[in-house]
Amino acid sequence: MDAIENLTHRVSSPKIIDPGPSEEQWEILMQSALRAPDHGMLRPWRFIRIEGQGRVQFGKLLHDIKQHEGAEQRVLDKCLKAGLRAPLIVAVVAAIKPSEKIPSIEQEYSAAAAANSMVLAAHALGLASIWRSGWACFHREVCTALGLSEQEKLVGYIYIGSPAMGTKQVPDHELSSFVERWVPR
Numbered sequence: 001m002d003a004i005e006n007l008t009h010r011v012s013s014p015k016i017i018d019p020g021p022s023e024e025q026w027e028i029l030m031q032s033a034l035r036a037p038d039h040g041m042l043r044p045w046r047f048i049r050i051e052g053q054g055r056v057q058f059g060k061l062l063h064d065i066k067q068h069e070g071a072e073q074r075v076l077d078k079c080l081k082a083g084l085r086a087p088l089i090v091a092v093v094a095a096i097k098p099s100e101k102i103p104s105i106e107q108e109y110s111a112a113a114a115a116n117s118m119v120l121a122a123h124a125l126g127l128a129s130i131w132r133s134g135w136a137c138f139h140r141e142v143c144t145a146l147g148l149s150e151q152e153k154l155v156g157y158i159y160i161g162s163p164a165m166g167t168k169q170v171p172d173h174e175l176s177s178f179v180e181r182w183v184p185r
C-alpha cells in the first residue's frame with residue numbers, strides 16, 4: 001500500500017480473527033514501532049506479547065481483580081473474554097528512564113507514537129488492529145502482573161490479527177475544524 005494512502009486511510013478493527021501476524025510481519029511491526037520519535041534516544045518503550053494460553057491467563061487476571069473488587073457478573077464475564085478478542089495483544093509500555101533533560105511525559109508520548117506506528121504498520125500489511133486501554137491499562141495490579149516497574153506505564157494494548165469484516169469507511173474531515181493560523185497580537 002502507498003505510504004500516504006496508508007496514513008490517510010488507516011482504520012481500527014473492533015472485530016479481529018485468526019491468524020495473528022507471521023514472524024515476518026511481526027518483525028515489520030516492531031521495526032516500525034522502534035522508529036518512533038524519541039527525544040534523547042532514551043528508547044522509552046517495551047512491548048509485551050500476550051498470546052496463546054497467555055490470553056486466557058490475562059482474562060483471568062482481569063476477572064480476579066474485578067471479582068475481588070466486587071464487580072457484577074456482566075463485568076466479570078467481559079474480563080474473561082478480554083484476552084480472546086484477537087490472536088495477539090501487544091501491551092505497549094512507556095519504560096520511563098531517569099533523565100534531567102527529557103520529562104517523563106515526553107517519554108510517554110514517544111511510547112504512544114510507537115504504538116501508533118504499530119497500528120499503521122499493521123494496516124499497511126493488511127492486518128486488523130485496534131488500540132485499546134480501559135481500566136486494565138491503569139490498574140497497578142495489572143501493571144505489576146505484566147512485570148512493569150513502578151516507573152513504567154502502559155500506554156495501551158494493541159490487538160492484532162486478521163480482519164473479520166470488509167473495509168471500514170474513512171470519515172471525511174473538514175480541515176478548518178481542526179486548523180487555524182496563528183495571528184500574533
Ligand SMILES: Cc1cc2nc3c(=O)[nH]c(=O)nc-3n(C[C@H](O)[C@H](O)[C@H](O)COP(=O)(O)O)c2cc1C
Nearest residue numbers: 010011012013014130131132133134135155156168
Ligand atoms: C490511547 C487510546 C486508547 C483507546 N482505548 C480504546 C478502548 O479502550 N476501547 C475502544 O473501543 N477504543 C479505544 N481507542 C480508540 C480505538 O483505538 C479507535 O481509534 C477508535 O475505535 C476509532 O476507530 P478508527 O481508529 O478506525 O478511527 C483508544 C484509542 C487511543 C488512542
